[in-house]
Amino acid sequence: MINLDTKENTPAKDDPIAITILGALAGATSLSFKDIAVKIADARRRPKDKPDLWRRYLTAVKQQAVFLARQGRIEIVRKGEVADPNDFKGIVRLRLPQDPSKTEAKPKPGSS
DSSP states (O other), rough: OOOOOHHTSSSSOOOOHHHHHHHHHSSSOOBOOOHHHHHHHHHOTTOOOOGGGGGHHHHHHHHHHHHHHTTTSSEEEEEEEEEOOTTTOOOEEEEEEOOTTTSOOOOOOOOO
């Protein structure tokens, strides 16, 4: 029988794709899904691979980005606003969480 109490205090290992996402975002302001997929493809490229090898990793990058965003470890940004990781569409970028005390509160258009 497995004792669940011992596993409760140990953090789970991150997926290699998640580690790559976090590492890539540590050195950049924000990146797209494609940017990260290209980095992964370049690291794993073989001489016979086609130039669009990055497409193979795009779905995994999206899935891991949503997982990390749900945990609060990254933010998914659309049109400058943080998007809900469970419901977003369109062109988005990934970034590390921003400290809300450092960002200025921008007034919404049409409000005085």
